[in-house]
Amino acid sequence: MVRLSRTRQRFIIRGIVQGVGFRPFAYRTARNCGLAGFVRNDGNGVTLEIEGRREDLQRFHEALKDHAPPLARITAIETEELLTDGGTGFRIVTTGRDGTATTLISPDVSLCADCRAELLDPANQRYRYPFINCTNCGPRFTIVSAIPYDRPNTSMAVFPMCTDCAAEYNDPDDRRFHAQPNACQACGPSLTLVTSDGIKVESGDPITETIRLLGEGKILAVRGLGGFHLVVDAHNDNAVRELRKRKGRGQKPFALMAPDTDTVERYCKLESEERVALEQPTRPIVLLRAKPDSGLAPSVAPGNRYLGFMLPYAPLHELLLDSSFPALVMTSGNLSEEPIAIGNAEALDRLGPLADYLLLHDREILQRCDDSIVRVAAGKERMIRRARGYVPMPVFLPSATTRNILATGAELKNTIGLTREDHVFLSQHIGDLDNPAALAFFQHTVGHLGSILQIEPELIAHDLHPEYLSTKWAMEQAGLPRIAVQHHHAHLAAVMAENGVTGPCIGLILDGTGYGTDGTVWGGEILTGDFAGFQRHAWLETVPMPGGSAAIREPWRMALSWLRAAFGDEALALPLPVRERFGDGELLFQAMDQGVNAPLTSSCGRLFDAVSSILDLRHEISFEAQAAIELEMSATDVPGGEAAPYELSVPSGAGPVPVTPLIQAVVRDTLAGVDTGMVAARFHASLAKLLAETVMSVAREAGIDIVGLSGGVFQNQLFFNEVLTRLRETGLQVLTHSLLPAGDGCIALGQAVVASEQSK
Structure with missing residues (x-):
């Protein structure tokens, strides 16, 4: 009798492989392939040792790649040849905790079809039980305190399983085999x-x-x-x-x-x-x-x-x-x-x-x-706020970062980021850091995310603005080196990193505010650069923000500023509805001339606000971007292709992009009685054309054929589509956001990759 040769291998499987039914899957697959060995969770993800005929091991390996559980995401499989030990049977063993944790934690997952059917089935033991779950659904990130993802490391630790639930948990053929939040009415939450x-x-x-x-x-x-x-x-x-x-x-x-x-x-x-x-x-x-x-x-x-x-x-x-x-x-x-x-x-x-x-x-x-x-735009899902269901899935980088970096993100729509090798783990949406509760949430998130991922920061990246709370917090962290990253450079780096591009790249970065290297408020920028640095090639014509931050809440102030830039002191005499808001406009003119609470800005977001007010759509806002949203809604009343852009000249060379001719055209149409929706649509089309043509001019000058779009203005679906279409027609490769928001929710990613490159 000839004894078939046996071999033994160790598999280390990295990615989202804990809390998604991977060990039961490995158990069943190994059993079906006639293999011996074990599987366990550990800090790396899942480790298996399997023994049997080489052809059976090959079948097992192929099944890992082709038939993994639907919620699993394998990022790497490492194999190692071992000495055989002649064992029989396959088992799930106690979780190992050796070494530094590198596994990924699953986001929370919505109720699966099987659990929903049981929930609504009067004959099922979990009928109408509001905490039903299995290995394919249920809470993950929001209940985990540490990794590996096992019940003792979750908030379910205080709920011992009843006999029935424990039987399911220990049955390899059950859908709840090693489902960590498993529970029922008899033993679970209520x-x-x-x-x-x-x-x-x-x-x-x-x-x-x-x-x-x-x-x-x-x-x-x-x-x-x-x-x-x-x-x-x-x-x-x-x-x-x-x-x-x-x-x-x-x-x-x-x-x-x-x-x-x-x-x-x-x-x-x-x-x-x-x-x-x-x-x-x-x-x-x-x-x-x-x-x-x-x-x-x-x-x-x-x-x-x-x-x-x-x-x-x-x-x-x-x-x-x-x-x-x-x-x-x-x-x-x-x-x-x-x-x-x-x-x-x-x-x-x-x-x-x-x-x-x-x-x-x-x-x-x-x-x-x-x-x-x-939101779906240009046929693709675009993130606006990234939180439940997506966090803490990392963004995968083209290459590993130089060290573990904590990126503190933006002041508004804050998220933080932590790097490990070629992963950037971005937190859930934290919000605007303008109150003590939000700052406390920020601080808790820094600690909690670092703890569950077992990442100890070696470098902090923060915004250039010295007065941001995130910057001040970074400056208080003694013993850690810090790198300041300009806001719009971070936007450019973020859209590059998300798309796996290392540069050089043109960045069309359009948002509401960002502290510029010259101390003014940027927000309508055409940059060139890479992770290491950037150059500001062109920007929207700058105007004062009368009243400073009050101009954000009261768009009529930006209307006044842009009207004065376009018409001089005659702006106060223009027969527009917004004129009633100006009061003593001469005093505001004096403040703008003297630079009293009137910082200069190139903000595209404030330009949209101004036009919304000029068109009598919105003069004061009760939530962020309300004026711009109403301008977009007005423009969408016009069928596509009917709103011809105004004839505007494109600047040659670096410097400001003239916007006053666009404001003059908007006012001219408005005073002529042109429908408000048509004027709004022509504004969108004209600004998109002007900026796309300016990008093309920069591309020819710089010899770069890749452009990235980032910044909150690109959450305007109509404007985004206009710009994207025009740029693609030129033959440029256009990078856009989809995994991350185009707004400030992507800033931590950009800060992280810039800091990594600059710290080499």
């Missing part, structure tokens, strides 16, 4: 409904009672995966208006949740890519074009033609929406601009004054995480 004063509501079923209260027009604070939502019936205008008043929301639209895409289509126009975006496991909020007379409460999105819808991603959401409401308002559980509340006691303190009742649960949220927001 719900409690309380009044705003914290008094328990004695009812048979908290969910049924919550649905009844929502039907009565009450405001509920509901604890979810990454924090609390404030919830009302989206068809009850009185309830929505009361929520807006209590939350201090102004006119900013509320997010909505509907049970399925067919219901969403009752309210919005849906393209196929938008349907895909809604239904993907990440379950982001998707910005969609609203249908007229949808039946939603008018106060959901006053004056706005876009609605932000998401589908249920937690079992609790399915139960709240199950045949009860076609749509619910699901807005972040906070006062406007504060971090989302996550703890029960915290919610009673912060949300008690905002909500009539609170639906609590006892599975602790270890990391707050807002809903992500996306």
Whole structure:
């Protein structure tokens, strides 16, 4: 009898391979291939040792690559030949903790189809259990305290499994085999409904009672995966208006949740890519074009033609929406601009004054995480706010960074970043660092993300602005070297890094504000450069910002500034509706001339604000970019191709790009009685053409054929499409954002790669 030769190999599998059913998959695959050995989680990801015939090992290797669990993402497989030991059987062994952790943590995952079917099946033991999950769905990032991702390292550690759940957990053929949050009514988390004063509501079923209260027009604070939502019936205008008043929301639209895409289509126009975006496991909020007379409460999105819808991603959401409401308002559980509340006691303190009742649960949220927001533009999903469902997935770089870097991000729409080798781990959306609560969230995130990823920073990258709270925090970190990165250079580096380009590259960077190297406020920049440095080639003509930061909140101030640049002192005599806002315009002119609280700016965002006010669309704002959004909405009334751009001259050589001729043309059309939507559309088309042609001039001069688009202005879908189309027609390679926001949510990535290059 001939004994077939055996071999033994070790596999180290890196990537998102913990908490996604990878060990059960490896167990079943090894068993099917007739192999012996073991599998375990460890700091590297998953380690396997397998023994058997070489051809069976090859089949196993192919299965790893071709049939891995749907939520797994393998970034590397390392193999090593070992001595055989003649063992039999395959087993899952205790997690190892040797060495430095390099594994990736899975984001939270929406409820899978199997669990949803069980949730709604009266014969199932988990019927209507709001914490049902399996290896293919459920909480991950928001409940993990350390890696490896095992139950003792999560907030589920305090819930010992009952006999039935433990049997599932230990059965290799069960969908819940080693599902760390596994639980049921007998052993897992539970719900409690309380009044705003914290008094328990004695009812048979908290969910049924919550649905009844929502039907009565009450405001509920509901604890979810990454924090609390404030919830009302989206068809009850009185309830929505009361929520807006209590939350201090102004006119900013509320997010909505509907049970399925067919219901969403009752309210919005849906393209196929938008349907895909809604239904993907990440379950982001998707910005969609609203249908007229949808039946939603008018106060959901006053004056706005876009609605932000998401589908249920937690079992609790399915139960709240199950045949009860076609749509619910699901807005972040906070006062406007504060971090989302996550703890029960915290919610009673912060949300008690905002909500009539609170639906609590006892599975602790270890990391707050807002809903992500996306929009489909140019046929592709574009990130606007990156958080739940995507974090902490890293961005993969073309090459490894020089050391572990902490990037502190921007002052507005802050995210932080940590680097390890060729990975940049970006945090969830933190928000604007303009209040103590947001700064505390920033500091907690720096510590928590570094802890769970086991990354010890060796260098800090921060913004150039000396007064930003993130910069001041960086300066206080004794013992660590620091590198300051100019805001728009970080934008350029971010869009390059996201697309795997190392340079050189042209950057068309358009946003609201960024501290320039000359001390002025930049925001309409055409740069050239790479990770190591940049040159400012061209920029939008600069004008004063009368009143400083007040000009951001009151677009009429920027209208006055641009009108004066275009018409001189005659600006005050122009018969435009905005003139009523100017008051004693001569005093503002003097302040601008003397530079008194009137910093110079090249901001493209402020230019959009100015035109919105000139066209009598928006003179004061209650939320960021409101004036620009209303300008875009007005322009979309005009069918594509009908708005011919104005004839504008393109500058030759470096320097300012003249914008006053565009302002003059806008005013000329307005005074001639041209439809406001047509003027808005011509403005979009003209500015896009002017900037695209200027980029082409820079490309010829610099000999560079790659251009990257970044900055918050590119979240304007109409303008983005205009610029993208014109640049692509020239033959340039155009880099855009999709994984990260074009706005300041990408800044930490740019800071990290610039600091890495400059610290070599």
